[in-house]
Structures are given as C-alpha cells and as structure tokens.
Amino acid sequence: MTTGRRLLNYALAYKKLIIAALVMLTISVVTDLAGPFIAKSVIDQHILGIESTWYETAKSQKAVHFNGKYYKREKYLSEIDQKGKQVSILQVGTKFVFIDDGIQFDGKRSIKNETLIIKKGSEQAEYKARILKGPELLAFYQPEIPGILKLLAIYFGLLVVSAIFQFGERFVLKKSANRIIQKMREDVFGQIQRLPIQYFDNLPAGKVVARITNDTEAIRELYVTVLATFFTSVIYITGIYAALFILNAKLAAICLLLLPLLYLWMIIYRKYASKYNRIIRSRNSEINAMINESIQGMSIIQAFNREKQSKEEFENLNHGHFKYQNKLLNLNALTGHNLVGILRNLVFVAFIWYFGAQALLPANVISLGILYAFVDYINRLFQPVQGIVNQLANLEQALVAGERVFTLMDEAGEDVSEERIPRIKGNVAFENVSFGYKEGEYVLNNINFQAKPGETIALVGHTGSGKSSIMNLLFRFYDCQQGKILIDGKDIKSYPRQTIRDHMGIVLQDPYLFTGSIASNVSLDDPWITREKVEKALKDVGAEKVFKHLENGFDEPVIEKGSTLSSGQRQLISFARALAFNPAILILDEATSSIDTETEALIQEAMDVLMKGRTTFIIAHRLSTIRNAHQILVLDRGSIVEMGNHDELMAAKGKYYQMYQLQQGGHGLAG
Structure with missing residues (x-):
C-alpha cells in the first residue's frame, strides 16, 4: 500500500469531521465567490444602468x-x-x-x-x-440607490456567512487533523512496544524519537495546512471556473489551459523535491541521534576534552542538512512564485487579447460589469494556485516523513499479550542452546544446564564470555537459533513474551529509573502493586534507612534516570521493584557491583529473603558474593567450561579457582 493511501486511511477514520469541514468549506467558497456577480449587477444594472x-x-x-x-x-x-x-x-x-x-x-x-x-x-x-x-x-x-444598498447588504451578509463557515471549516479540519496525528503517534509508540530488542541495537534512540516527533509533526502539517489548502484551492478553482463559464464560455475554456500546465509542473517539482526531502529527513534524524548521544555522554565528553571534536562532528552533519535545505530552497524559489507569475501574465494576455478583439466587433458590446467580474475572478484564480504551489514543499516533506513512519510501523513486531498463566514453579533448563546476535556469529555454543525451583545459579566469566546473553535469552529479549529453553518442562517460545515475563524479575547493574517518585519507580504504576507492597519492598531491602532523611520520603521526586540519586540508592529502588513484583525467577545482573560496602551490607539479608523459594540467576564480578550458590557456571568464549558449587570448583583448581585466587589476592577481575 502506498504512503499516500495509508495517510488517506488515517484520514478516513475521521471522515465525518472531514466531510463536515468540506461542506462548510463549499458554503464558504460559494458565498465568497458570489461577490463579483453582485459587483457586476451593481455596475451594470445600477451605476451604468441610467x-x-x-x-x-x-x-x-x-x-x-x-x-x-x-x-x-x-x-x-x-x-x-x-x-x-x-x-x-x-x-x-x-x-x-x-x-x-x-x-x-x-x-x-x-x-x-x-x-x-x-x-x-x-x-x-x-x-x-x-x-x-x-x-x-x-x-x-x-x-x-435602494437597489445598490440592497445588493450591498446581500454582499455583506454573504461575507459574514462566508467568514462563519470558513472559521468552522478551519476549526473542524484542524481538530480532525490533530486527532489523526494523535492516533498516529499512539500507533507508532505502540509499535515501538511491539518491536524486539534487537531492532534498537542498530537504531539510535534519537532516530526513533525523530520519527515519533519530527516526522509525525511534518505529517500533521499535511492534514492541518496542506490538505486544507488543497481542498480550499480545488473548490475555489472549481467555483471560479464555473463562474467564468457562466460569464463567458470561450475565455473560460482558454483559462482551462492553466490546469495541465500546473499538473506538469507538479510532476517535475516532486521529482526533485522528493529526493531532497528524503536526505533532509535522514540528516535530521542523524542530528537528533547525535544530540541525544552527546547529552547522555556529556560527562565523558567533558572529562576527556572531546568538546571540539563533538562540535566538529555535529557541524558536519548540520552542514549536510543545510546544503540540501538550500537545494530545496532554490528549487522552491526558482519554480514557485516565478511560475505563478508567468501563468498569471499568460492568462491576462489572453484575457486582454480576447476582450480587445471582442470590443473591435461592432455587434459586440462588452459591459464594464463583465470586465470587472472577469478581472476579479482571474485575480482570485491565482490565489488558490499560489496556495497549491506554496504547499507542495510541505506535501513532499509530509510524504517522505510518512514513508519513514510507515517503514517503522511495518517492522515485524509482536502484539502485547494479555494472556495470564498461574505462577510458574521456576524449573529452568537450557538444552543445547546456541545463539548469536548476528547470523553465523555465535556468542553462546551448546549451553546445557538445569536450575531447579528455589536454586541459585551463578554465572561467572570474563567480559564477552556470554553471561548476559544467557540472561537475555531467558528473558526472551532474544531467541536462540539452536536448541531450546524450557520452563517447567515447556518450551519458552510457546509462551507469549509478556506472559512469561509476568513471573520474572530483573535487577540490572545500571538500574533505569523513570521520571516520577521513588514509590512510582517501585510499582511502575501497576495497579496490582499497592502502596503497602511498595513500602514493604522498600523496607525489606533496607531503603527506609537510606531514604529517611528525604523531605518527601518515598514520594521524593525522581528526575530522568535518577541522576540526583547515588548509584547505591538507584540500585536499592531497582531491587525493591523486583521484590514488589514477587517473581518466580529472579535475575541479578551485576546487582551489587555498583553498591558500596555499607549499602551492600544493608541489602544482603534482604537478598537472602528474596531468593528463598525463587529460582535466582546471579551474574557476579565479586566471587565472594556467590559462595552459597547451588550451582556456579563458569563461562569462557560462549561455552560452559566448569560447573559445580563453590567447594567443588575450588577443589578442582581450574579456571574458577584461578579467578577466585586473583580476587582474594587483591587483583580486580575484568568483566
């Protein structure tokens, strides 16, 4: 389906409003175009009537x-x-x-x-x-005088009617346009929720934001300004031609030559404007992506004195955007106003030639009223033509923006499932699992292990060994290419992603907090998580001691990403979040690596309580924190090279033993 057709389908969702606007527009145009006829009657029947x-x-x-x-x-x-x-x-x-x-x-x-x-x-x-x-x-x-005053009163009345319906038409059309864009933005944002995690691996956040904001705003201009102008112009042109044919069919037929010329120009213009607009929209997305990246990494940029290089990179992108904006500007300047001026002059030459020839014929008497009406209508004819020409640039921008938005919406996604299942036991098994983020490049090779309900499984290994990849597969952020993952004996792929995640909780190394309050970041505004559950979860992880000095307590505002809180405080909130949702399977991804020793001591007891009765997977840098794990999986280059509990692995004196000795000896472990 073409972009234009899909944009039309969005408009048809509010066709009643649009039809009402078009009816009001037609009434407005008809009453407005009656003016020259009234002026003709005043001139011919009254002023020259004597x-x-x-x-x-x-x-x-x-x-x-x-x-x-x-x-x-x-x-x-x-x-x-x-x-x-x-x-x-x-x-x-x-x-x-x-x-x-x-x-x-x-x-x-x-x-x-x-x-x-x-x-x-x-x-x-x-x-x-x-x-x-x-x-x-x-x-x-x-x-x-009475006849003139009567006609002037009618003319004034028609102007009032035209103004009222013109206001109504614009209000209703813009209202429908805003509703269309509201629905489109909701659809685009809903589509983002459906997209798999790997989609965002190669698409910067700034580009996604640009499609939801900038591109949909360009489409809004299509419905608010472009279509309104096109509808108005088409009805005006139709009405003016109807009036011209009533006054003089021959001259009206000559004026019809304007339409194919205008259509031909539109084809030529769109050929070049479409190309330029695609590049401009692409550059705009890249600029947004870089701005977003620069803001997120501003501390690193300033710490390493990268301000100048970042500015140069931005200027290069901005220069490319400026270059094609200028090309589009030149195209509009050379073909827009100039074209309309040429067409207007051609029509007036034909008009003067025709009326001049008619005036020379003794049998023809051309009234001043007809002459006035023709001049008025021809002048009016070029107002909608100018409007169409001026909006072609916005039309192309909207079509290109629509193409980009629909490309995003056409990405394969998965509907958010409302299906719910009883609480799972938490029996997890990986059977011959192999996985790669890129086709043919495996980061996990033939992974086999089983976690029984209530067991704690620790994953250790150097950076890139595959620890986080196992967690990504378990949470179904990605699906394995070979083998299968079983939960309670059932293939994880047989569950909808959201259904199985209802029974999982995760605490990340770098916890993400949303704008709101401490309490809302624990509950995530889930209606099932009551205030009592939120407060209990925070108390259980020891957060009451840490946040008691805050003025608003657990209702203390949290700004974007929790930047005003320490890493330990953010981690406590993230930990309480996982506890509040009471998962059957818990994943702690480096959960204590960014917490200071004092804070870690506060939550260690709560961790023991939290893990009881749950299948827990821990990715840990500090091996001392996993001594009590039921199983420790030692990974190296995507394979499990050792498996057992702490005592068994230490007795084997293999890779785990070496890693533990290094840490105990005071050397940091990379990972």
Whole structure:
C-alpha cells in the first residue's frame, strides 16, 4: 500500500469531521465567490444602468423630476404608468448628457457645442444634447440607490456567512487533523512496544524519537495546512471556473489551459523535491541521534576534552542538512512564485487579447460589469494556485516523513499479550542452546544446564564470555537459533513474551529509573502493586534507612534516570521493584557491583529473603558474593567450561579457582 493511501486511511477514520469541514468549506467558497456577480449587477444594472432607455411619465415612485417633467427608466415602468416620449441618457467621456429623443444606433460618441455625435462605421447621427450637472445627474441616480444598498447588504451578509463557515471549516479540519496525528503517534509508540530488542541495537534512540516527533509533526502539517489548502484551492478553482463559464464560455475554456500546465509542473517539482526531502529527513534524524548521544555522554565528553571534536562532528552533519535545505530552497524559489507569475501574465494576455478583439466587433458590446467580474475572478484564480504551489514543499516533506513512519510501523513486531498463566514453579533448563546476535556469529555454543525451583545459579566469566546473553535469552529479549529453553518442562517460545515475563524479575547493574517518585519507580504504576507492597519492598531491602532523611520520603521526586540519586540508592529502588513484583525467577545482573560496602551490607539479608523459594540467576564480578550458590557456571568464549558449587570448583583448581585466587589476592577481575 502506498504512503499516500495509508495517510488517506488515517484520514478516513475521521471522515465525518472531514466531510463536515468540506461542506462548510463549499458554503464558504460559494458565498465568497458570489461577490463579483453582485459587483457586476451593481455596475451594470445600477451605476451604468441610467444609460438605458427612459420614458416621459407622470409623477410616481422612482420617477425623476427634470426640466419640469418626470422621467422613468423602462425597467421600472409598471402597467399603470403612462408611457410618454422616449428619451436617452448617455455617457460621453466623463460627462453624462440628456437627449430628448431615442437614438438610432450606438457607436463612438463625442460632443461638440451641445451636439452629440455618434459614429458607427460610415454612419453618423447627431442629437441635441444637454450636459447634466451634478445635482441633475444625482437626481437620475436616486432610483438606483435602494437597489445598490440592497445588493450591498446581500454582499455583506454573504461575507459574514462566508467568514462563519470558513472559521468552522478551519476549526473542524484542524481538530480532525490533530486527532489523526494523535492516533498516529499512539500507533507508532505502540509499535515501538511491539518491536524486539534487537531492532534498537542498530537504531539510535534519537532516530526513533525523530520519527515519533519530527516526522509525525511534518505529517500533521499535511492534514492541518496542506490538505486544507488543497481542498480550499480545488473548490475555489472549481467555483471560479464555473463562474467564468457562466460569464463567458470561450475565455473560460482558454483559462482551462492553466490546469495541465500546473499538473506538469507538479510532476517535475516532486521529482526533485522528493529526493531532497528524503536526505533532509535522514540528516535530521542523524542530528537528533547525535544530540541525544552527546547529552547522555556529556560527562565523558567533558572529562576527556572531546568538546571540539563533538562540535566538529555535529557541524558536519548540520552542514549536510543545510546544503540540501538550500537545494530545496532554490528549487522552491526558482519554480514557485516565478511560475505563478508567468501563468498569471499568460492568462491576462489572453484575457486582454480576447476582450480587445471582442470590443473591435461592432455587434459586440462588452459591459464594464463583465470586465470587472472577469478581472476579479482571474485575480482570485491565482490565489488558490499560489496556495497549491506554496504547499507542495510541505506535501513532499509530509510524504517522505510518512514513508519513514510507515517503514517503522511495518517492522515485524509482536502484539502485547494479555494472556495470564498461574505462577510458574521456576524449573529452568537450557538444552543445547546456541545463539548469536548476528547470523553465523555465535556468542553462546551448546549451553546445557538445569536450575531447579528455589536454586541459585551463578554465572561467572570474563567480559564477552556470554553471561548476559544467557540472561537475555531467558528473558526472551532474544531467541536462540539452536536448541531450546524450557520452563517447567515447556518450551519458552510457546509462551507469549509478556506472559512469561509476568513471573520474572530483573535487577540490572545500571538500574533505569523513570521520571516520577521513588514509590512510582517501585510499582511502575501497576495497579496490582499497592502502596503497602511498595513500602514493604522498600523496607525489606533496607531503603527506609537510606531514604529517611528525604523531605518527601518515598514520594521524593525522581528526575530522568535518577541522576540526583547515588548509584547505591538507584540500585536499592531497582531491587525493591523486583521484590514488589514477587517473581518466580529472579535475575541479578551485576546487582551489587555498583553498591558500596555499607549499602551492600544493608541489602544482603534482604537478598537472602528474596531468593528463598525463587529460582535466582546471579551474574557476579565479586566471587565472594556467590559462595552459597547451588550451582556456579563458569563461562569462557560462549561455552560452559566448569560447573559445580563453590567447594567443588575450588577443589578442582581450574579456571574458577584461578579467578577466585586473583580476587582474594587483591587483583580486580575484568568483566
């Protein structure tokens, strides 16, 4: 399905609102476009209408008193009016003259010594004329004033109606656009929750954020501004062409040539603009990714004096973004306003040529009202054309942004399962498990072991030996390529990921805290974790002693990542979080390595209580903390090289023995 079609499908979810907006838009356009027709009537029927045929009559309504007699326009004569001698009022230059007779034909007019001369080809007629002075001319206009005021009142009323419906259309359309983007952002964020962990291994967080924020904001502009402009422009253009055909079908047909020219230009523009916008959006994501990375690692950047290098790297990215923004700007500048100006001039040339040719034909009389209406409509025609041209850049940005968003949404994910199962016993078995983060590059090879319910399994080994990979597989952040992992005798892949994780808890070496409070970071706002459970978990891990000096106690605010707390305090909160969820399988990934000796002593007893009745996996650097483990797995280059309890492994005097002796001798162990 194309990007445009998918964007349309999002819009169709709120089609009632959009249809209502389009109906209001149509009413607004129709009432607005009635203006030139009303102006034409005012000019032709009233302002220039006094040039029509007049008759001498008796005193009555709309009769004009002049030179001792009463005269009335033919249009205002009723059946009861006495129709006397025909007279004429004609305009000659800037003056109006009164002729006490009808004219035989009309043509080029001139006045000399109170004599009106009318020439038409070889014919010429002369009439005795009287030039009307200001008050006399105003008297002949008096019958027209009520009609003019009525039309002006209608015109003002239509403007008010147009403004009301235009406001309604914009409000409803923007409301629907905001709802569309709200739903899209929710869908994108929901998709992120569905994506496997390995998706984020190769995609920086800044790029993901850019797709949720910047790209969806560009799409919002599509619904709020671009589509609103396109809808308005299309309806305006349709209405203007309808009005032009009513006024003069031949000139309207000439103006139709504008549409294929505009369509051809759009094709050419999109060819280049699409390319530039893809690069611009990509550079924008890279800039966001680098900013995010720089902020996260600012302490390292400043500690190692990398400010200059970081700035240079950013400037390189920013220069690339600037370069293609300029190319797009040049494309818009060269083809946007210039194109509309050229098209406008071409249409006006055709308009002048047509009306000039018509005016030269003796049989044709072109009224000033029609001329005004045509000029007005042609000027109005280029307003929506200009609007379409101006929004093409935003349209391309939105389509490219939509393509990037839908690429993310098309990634294979897994729906969050609501399935729940009874508490598991915690019997874990790895059978011939091999796994690699990249195809063909295994980091675990033929792993076999079994953990019985309630046992503590310790994983030790140097960095890269595969300790964390085993935990990643158990938590189903990744799935193994070979072999299988069993929980209570059932393949772990047969459970939905969320279902099995309900019975697992994890404490990481570098605990992650969310913005909120200490209590909310323990419960993670799970309705099943009551305040009593939160407080009990914190007390059990000894947190009450550590946090008792805080002003708000367990409700003390926590900012992003808990940066105002010490590593030991963050670890205590993470430990209490695992305890509160009461898991059957517990994973401690270097859980005590970042805690000072005093804090470790506080939680050591709580750890013993926590691990009782649970299958616990411990990844430890300090081997002294795992002496009581039921099994110790010694890993080296992705394989288990030794297995047994502390006493058995020490008696074997193998790799574990060497590692333990090194630590006891005061040497640090890498890992």
